[in-house]
Amino acid sequence: MSMITIEELKNLKESEDKIEFKKGERGNIxxxxGSKxxxxxxxxxILGYVxxxxxxxxxxxxxGMSDNYPHQVVGTNQNLGSIGDLEANIYRDxxxxxxxxxxxxxxxxxLVIEVPSRPVGKVFKFEDVSLMRVGEELKAMSDEVYLKILNEQDSDFSKEICRRLSISDLDLKAIEILKEKYSIKQNNPQFRTLSNEQILSDLELLVNGKLTNAALILLGKDEIIKKLLPQASIILEYRSLExxxxxxxxxxxxxxxxxxxDTLWNTINLRNGSFPIQDGAYIFNIPYFNEEVIRESLNNAITHRDYRRTSEIVIKQFPQRLDIINAGGFPIGVTLDNLLITPSTPRNRLLADVLQKTGIVERSGQGVDKIFYNMLSEGKSEPDYSKSDFFHVTLKLSAVIKDRAFALFIDSIQKELPKHxxxxxxEIITLNKIKERLPKKNLDLEQVNKLLDKKLIERRGKTNAIFYILSKDYYEFTDEKTKYYNLLEPDDNEVLAKIIQFLDKEDFAKMGDFANLFEGKLSRRQVRARVDKFVNDKMIEQVGSGKSxxxxxxxxxxxEMEVIYKAIDIVRKTNNKEK
Structure with a gap:
């Protein structure tokens, strides 16, 4: 991690260089x-200035330095022995x-707190106030500045001219690969015969004789990338324990x-394993890391990352997990909640366009679809983006197969269904959520209706107690028919048996106790109707009224129990006489 030096700090000016000096000798910042x-x-x-x-x-x-220019070191005890906690707390708050x-x-x-730039279009607040420095004060941001920030748009870094880059700085092997892939994707063998300058111009990597940043990222020689854009490097780390x-x-x-x-995938694949899956007499293997998932994840990271930030893409590989962390949060308008349904605008559009034209990606945003599709189809957990924030996208991919039967079930469905x-x-995500018994509010109603039409799920319950289960076919496929019947709405006899069992142990119950017994299967209204029926039948007795x-x-x-006990007693006495 590159750090500023004390000598550099001494000569910086607070306003021009965006720096705030505090003495804080006693660590009392x-x-x-606090209590102010x-x-x-x-x-x-600290939170206000950050x-x-x-x-x-x-x-x-x-x-620990004076605010008078040139700034002198006075020393501080601020957060002595707890700078890790300070860093974590600032991020948390x-x-x-x-x-x-x-x-x-x-x-x-x-003590130095190095603060990153806000993302494009994002304003941060302290105690619900958007702060900016005005002289020695921290004041609420003016409406004009606030609205200007909110209306910002990501500029296309990849389209900008890289003024120090020349055609001789490009890797000829990389250009040949680009030619080959483009000619195959566009079904245009003639493309291979064009001059390098013509190809670069056709793909807008060369504009008015000047090469773009996209040309550097896609085609630059190793040493030139290292010199002009070192943050374009990718770090791959391996650990045997998570x-x-x-x-x-x-x-x-x-x-x-x-x-x-290709180099990255081949290196990751060296440590790749697989799970054997048996389908009848046939055994096949599901790899820990699916090649399409890894390639699409890397394509997304390279295409969407913010190259203006000086941190590299980091890949952390473990035996059965792989994390990819890249600089820059989700593109504007994309969140964890709408990741799969909002059309993605790549942060580096020219870069993405070239990858699309060469068949590396099919269309912008489709990569995430493929990642989810493959992971769930193999019975693995959903890709986990939950650790992402405004400054980084973090993707965690688990290799562990949670449900082998679900993977086989999805595979069998896809084989039977026509292409369209x-x-x-x-739909697969919704099937997985229903399998995991997630609440109805977490389900996409449009996808639910599609699955109902395909008879892959069943609706159970009524009104507020409606819930969905996978079809009987799934439980027959997995040889777990009893689970299917356990998920069905209980009939009167089942409800009464469960209530009697509860009263046998607890002596008395309230309506809320009965509602809890059948949570997720019967609504409170349905439970009350059953209980009223059992009261009329004198199988249970109501004591008191209202809340009591x-x-x-x-x-x-x-x-009934007395009759049963008498019958049992008669049988016992008869057996004793016969002995």
């Missing part, structure tokens, strides 16, 4: 405003991911995309 009641005083804290600096497109908060580190001049300690901090192997790749993507009716990724109403075993049930 408030973290969150005046808003302007509360803001002058928020304002982030809104100013990043900067530094420095504790603001969503801003800073770098916190210590610098020393002789025995005097300086809770292990130090890596056992670390490789850094700085190559043009058209050579890099095959299951979509959203209780239920106990009823007269007819007690009589």
């Amino acid at each position: 408030s973290y969150d405003g 009641t005046k808003p302007s005083d509360r803001r002058r804290c 928020t304002a600096l982030c809104n100013e497109k990043g900067g530094y908060m420095v504790i 603001t969503g801003i991911r800073p770098k916190v580190y210590e610098l020393f001049e002789k025995s005097k300690r300086v 809770n292990q901090i130090p890596f056992e192997n670390r490789l850094v790749y700085i190559q043009p995309f058209f050579k890099l993507i 009716k095959k299951l979509s990724v959203l 109403t209780k239920y106990i075993l009823g007269e007819n049930y007690i009589k």
